[in-house]
């Protein structure tokens with residue numbers, strides 16, 4: 600089958616195989632990929648809206664016993680620069696975000712074995728009580744797995760307890776590339792891909808929406824990028840529990856792994872192939888935090904229908920030597936500049952016109 604036929608089928612929402620995905624990624628021109636991905640995005644969302652969520656990321660601890668080589672954020676246990684925020688400090692940050700209209704907070708950090716499940720339960724209960732309009736979209740699969748180990752529980756038991764305390768949804772962090780060869784090379788102490796999938800499945804079966812991510816550009820091959828997409832697509836076929844896919848690229852500057860930063864063209868290629876391959880995932884996010892707002896704007900023509908969050912505070916990507924910042928006005932300006940209409944959503948993709956900027 601010709602490349603054009605595969606692109607046409609994918610643009611129409613038809614399924615492409617792993618081999619076709621690899622072929623598209625390697626051989627299709629960026630313009631053809633972008634045109635097909637954009638056609639698919641516009642067929643799914645013909646209103647011209649581009650959504651975003653007002654949110655913040657609170658990196659509550661940098662102490663971590665996983666020691667990923669691509670991470671410049673963590674500090675090993677007992678390190679002098681290790682920190683863990685008090686509950687009051689986290690609550691202050693939630694208040695700061697809530698005062699700016701945030702409807703979602705992402706509390707995420709290292710896998711800190713000093714923190715017990717009660718620490719999280721108390722924190723989530725306080726957040727839920729004091730900020731009932733803010734959804735707790737928090738903890739990576741690695742943190743949930745770490746808590747399960749510390750407590751001698753199953754990940755499902757941990758999820759049930761945290762859900763009861765106020766956890767509403769689980770972000771897709773900690774996946775990187777769900778291929779064992781890659782995990783062994785860049786995060787040997789992290790849970791294996793099957794365990795990541797298992798915890799996501801449990802969260803989804805408990806009724807918590809989740810997102811899926813891909814950190815690309817470290818040591819993986821083109822084939823492994825598509826293999827990662829295949830894992831996400833397979834689980835989505837089974838559960839339908841992913842709301843969005845968020846590819847972002849590795850920032851190498853201050854990490855032990857080092858390496859190079861992905862190019863803008865590579866970023867757009869990954870986005871377009873993701874939109875075409877993941878025929879069962881509703882939303883594709885432009886992860887502008889690493890590539891910046893201008894490339895984030897271009898992403899809207901490569902399959903993305905969502906600008907992600909305002910990310911009012913974030914430390915992990917900044918510590919690796921990257922990271923960008925944007926006000927809501929800047930984010931909206933970027934969306935309008937591309938000819939789309941910015942629309943605020945919440946974690947569940949409910950549109951929140953009540954939170955629109957006065958100038959919008």
Ligand code: SF4
Nearest residue numbers: 663665666667670709
């Ligand atoms: S990426 Fe997460 S799990 Fe890995 S070392 Fe950094 S904080 Fe720890």
